[in-house]
Amino acid sequence: MSKEKKEFTIEDLPGVGVTTAEKLKESGYDNLMSIATASPGELVELTGVGENVAKRIIQVARTKLDMGFETGEDILKKREQVEKITTGCKSFDNMLKGGFETGAISECFGEWGSSKTQIAHALAVNVQLPKEKGGAGGMAVFIDGESTFRPERIKQFAEKLGLDPIETLKNIKVARAYNSDHQMLVAEKVEDLIKEGLPIKLVIVDSLTAHFRADFSGRGELSGRQQKLNKHMHVLMRLADRYNLCVYVTNQVMAKPDTFFGDPTAAIGGNIVGHNCVAPDTLIQISNGLIKPISEIYNYDKVISYNLKNNLEAGENKIGTIVVRNYKGGLYTLKTTHKIRCSGEHRFFRINNFKIEEERTKNLKEGDYIAHSFGLDIKGEFQELPKQKVVKIKKEGSELLKKEITEKRLTRKDICKNINITSGQLRRVLNQKYPADLNNFIGLTKNGVSTQMLQYAEQVTADKHKEFIMPEVLNPPLAQIMGYLLGGGCFEKRSLRFRDAEYDILKTYNNLFEEVFGLRGDIIKVSNKNCFNLNINNKEIRDFTKNIAKDIFDYAAKSPKECLASFVKGFFDAEGSIGKRYPKISASQKNEIVLRYMQLFLDRLGVRSFISGDKHNGNSMFRLEVKSLKDVVNYGIKIGVSATDKKEILAKWIKCCEKSNAQEMTAIKREDIWNLIKDFGIHPSKVIRSRPKSCKYIGERELNRVIKTLINKKPGDNEARKKLNFLITLLNSEIKFEKINKITMEAYEGILYDFSVPKAENYIANGFCSHNSQTRIYLRKGKKGSRVAKLIDSPWIEDSECAFMVTGGGLEDIK
Incomplete structure (x- = not known):
């Protein structure tokens, strides 16, 4: 009989002993998922471990999560257990495809x-109704954070049904929450x-964020508030998933005066309920x-x-909620131009009728254009490099060392096996x-020499070590050297070697x-x-x-653009080639992974x-x-090459570019531009050529x-002016829309990640x-x-809305 696999627990995490595990559990971090989604700062504060240890604990927790793999049949059976709780309003239920689902969190x-x-x-x-009448035959828990629960309303709703x-009220467990910790x-x-x-089938939190806003009121406390709110949400998520119950949370809205279209409101606390995910290597x-x-x-x-x-x-x-999902x-x-792996519900951005809209991955098609980051203006700073502590030994120390070598019958050759200098040095x-290097002298003490x-x-205070210099920051020449080392250099035991045909x-x-270190090497023909x-x-x-x-990669990424360009130049000097017949x-x-980083640097x-x-x-x-x-021309101008013959080829392509009529396609449809020109009272053929329907999109030069x-014409209406302004803004932005060349789907079993960005609701992933x-x-x-209810971002239902009335007997359709 095979041994049952031991479950990986909190105590098995590196750096977590019995005492640390108890501290974590007392604070609510009683499973791997809660630790996987924590921040290092939280664990440092709770346990007293160092930040690096905390990061290690979180990383191991993320990799050791029980994947809970199930067959497709298991998933189907699980979906069959999902129940729908009616709102009592037919139009509302239709919008939700039957009502509020169990096994999930819904936010209003x-x-x-x-x-x-x-x-x-x-x-x-x-929820107390039998299943055949739209209920779940269960009880409800009402967590009341704003003293909103009214038993009189429950009586009215119950009598109508x-x-x-009295029995209905008995089946509702009400808990008044007085602060965020209590909630x-x-x-x-x-x-x-x-x-x-108790057959709990519904948990209501009304309101989700009120106490958190009160307990964490200042801007400086936003991070702490978000961390606690994240933890609270994970408890609710676990309840919904583990016990197949419905979690209903309410939230207030705040005004967004900077919004020029759509509803100028957003949920307070940001988007914190559900997430669609990307692969771990994103x-x-x-x-x-x-x-x-x-x-x-x-x-x-x-x-x-x-x-x-x-x-x-x-x-x-700032990042909000971090989601780790099995x-x-x-x-x-x-x-x-890039590649990304994600779930079918993950969303990207595309252009439709002069507006940027979201679209789920599963609804995208080959040939669609979606948004990418391009030409990001990150200023960067020259990065300080780790300093070697270089020392020299005084005469007294030298005499002591020689004496001990003699007394202990040590040879210089034996000593130097375990340190980084030769016997001659x-x-x-x-x-x-x-x-x-001081580490060499510390190494001597490990060989038996007295401390x-x-x-x-x-310590040698000057940065000159005999005939060479150690740089303090990553400057462009050193960045270029490091780029070449990455592409084609070699670390020998006591030296560096570069090999090239040129x-x-x-x-x-x-x-x-010589410029960076004050030292020249030897160039030798290889036999x-x-x-x-x-x-x-x-x-x-x-x-x-x-x-x-x-x-x-970290040093280069945080450096100014001139350093980043030099780093990329060095890499392509080692690995790159330039086409002679084609650009x-x-x-x-x-x-x-090396090329993926290089691609993002090129972006x-x-x-x-x-x-x-x-x-x-x-x-x-x-x-x-x-x-x-x-x-190719942009590369030559912004980055460049070192080899003489490659410089000549680049110069040829730059001349060709000046004479070329080629243009890049945009994500703007020709038909939309044709109609826009008409809106300005101009016949389109006077501005752009008519093309066959197969030419769906307009080129960048034509669009300009x-x-x-x-730009100086008067449009027929204000809407046309808005569309023109959108085009101007788009062409001057750091967003580029690239065509989807290929979409594939494969079976996947593993962890996916996502996180919220409360203010902007987007981030850059793989470009x-x-x-x-x-x-x-x-x-x-x-x-x-x-009342009007608008469904937003549901992972299983298309966006839609409905209208209803709130009456003495509950929610009803408008007659």
């Missing part, structure tokens, strides 16, 4: 008096009621330039988002006060080494091969560059590129290509000509402008005392 938000609480009371009664009012505690206690055997653009996998995102990070409702400008926004189902792969350290020797070590390339990099080696025979420089190479720059690598520099992959001798090989004439023609969304119902007052 609206201004005061929009009937959020009336719906809560109706659901508390209706023919139920016993969270009450929600956690719901599970105890279920374990006692790369997220952080506001300081860093690019991080979504699996390493924490809620203290700030991301770049776009203001899609007004000026399309990019800005910095997922089994179809995973889509979208390929444009050790001789110079002892006899000539040669400076060396007393370290008191004779004095002598002038190595000569260029030899000059860069029996048509190439050369540049050898930098310096152990300290080798160690220094290897140390920063571990985090070179193309390409670089190949076995490691796709920042305003150069479009594509990644493709194939098999070579059974091994995967990936290729990053700059294809169009315009982008249209704008130039119309795509990606929407974070949730299931919500927006309520507002209608005409003649009616």
